[in-house]
Amino acid sequence: MNKSPVDEALSLDALRAGDRNEFARLVDLFSGRIYRLALQITGNTQDAEDVLQETFLKAFHALPGFEGRSSLSTWLYRIAVNEALMILRRQKVQFSLAEDNESNDEEKTEALQLVDWCCLPEDELQSTETRRVLEEAIQRLSPALRVVFLLRDVEGLSVKDTADSLGITESAVKVRLLRARLRLREELSAYFSERMEK
Amino acid sequence: MSEQKHCHDLIETLSDYVDGNLNPVLCEELERHLRECPNCRIVVNTLRKTIELYQKEAQEETLPDDVRERLFRRLDLTSFLK
Ligand SMILES: [Zn+2]
Numbered sequence A: 001m002n003k004s005p006v007d008e009a010l011s012l013d014a015l016r017a018g019d020r021n022e023f024a025r026l027v028d029l030f031s032g033r034i035y036r037l038a039l040q041i042t043g044n045t046q047d048a049e050d051v052l053q054e055t056f057l058k059a060f061h062a063l064p065g066f067e068g069r070s071s072l073s074t075w076l077y078r079i080a081v082n083e084a085l086m087i088l089r090r091q092k093v094q095f096s097l098a099e100d101n102e103s104n105d106e107e108k109t110e111a112l113q114l115v116d117w118c119c120l121p122e123d124e125l126q127s128t129e130t131r132r133v134l135e136e137a138i139q140r141l142s143p144a145l146r147v148v149f150l151l152r153d154v155e156g157l158s159v160k161d162t163a164d165s166l167g168i169t170e171s172a173v174k175v176r177l178l179r180a181r182l183r184l185r186e187e188l189s190a191y192f193s194e195r196m197e198k
Numbered sequence B: 001m002s003e004q005k006h007c008h009d010l011i012e013t014l015s016d017y018v019d020g021n022l023n024p025v026l027c028e029e030l031e032r033h034l035r036e037c038p039n040c041r042i043v044v045n046t047l048r049k050t051i052e053l054y055q056k057e058a059q060e061e062t063l064p065d066d067v068r069e070r071l072f073r074r075l076d077l078t079s080f081l082k
Helices: A012-016 A020-042 A045-065 A072-090 A102-109 A128-140 A143-154 A159-166 A170-197 B003-019 B024-036 B038-060 B065-074
Strands: none
Touching: A012 A020, A012 A045, A020 A045, A020 A072, A020 A143, A020 B065, A045 A072, A045 B065, A072 A143, A072 A159, A128 A143, A128 A170, A128 B038, A143 A159, A143 A170, A143 B038, A159 A170, A170 B003, A170 B038, B003 B024, B003 B038, B024 B038
């Protein structure tokens, strides 16, 4: 299994044995990433905090049985994603991770916005307003597309680890990743092309 | 086949291309097309930039202190709060 340098620094034996000190280190290593992921899936700070707490509570209880077949980070992400999706379901957000909506998405694959905004100055690309636009664009993706983009592109998981975390196939990850990336590109292009006209 | 049809077909390969995972044959075909097609070059460049912006945004975010404190309390780890 691939292990990130972060995972290596922790002692799995100590974690499995319930060592509090080691568990506190695990929490500090991953809580920022888990919180950010939860915030972007749920779109709400209170929900994100609930996900964060539940994830580490569950992890602590499940650690003695952790076999290390996936990396610790992938394992934690899987718990966190499940918690976050459970909250969405409770809020009656209709979706399914297993749903196959490839045919629906087909027509939207076309790239329509053809403005080259790469050359915009960095302070424009990273302004507060741009951050808001990024946030809104990702919230408009369906949860099934959003989690794939977040795990793969934002958290940097491999295609395989993303698939494992979500319990879907690698080819489903690839299809959704392409759709998610293209849609976000469309949204950002629409926004930046307006800025370039000014 | 029209130029546009070609662009449409190649769009399916873009994700693998920006990840560096596209197989050599398709990669060569795409790069040949990119040299001749300014529109597809824009799509590739802005696609890369889109991913980069989301990654940069994420790096700037850290766990708020009060969230961390409540987390440690909930996990019975208050003695490790520094
Ligand atoms: Zn083209």
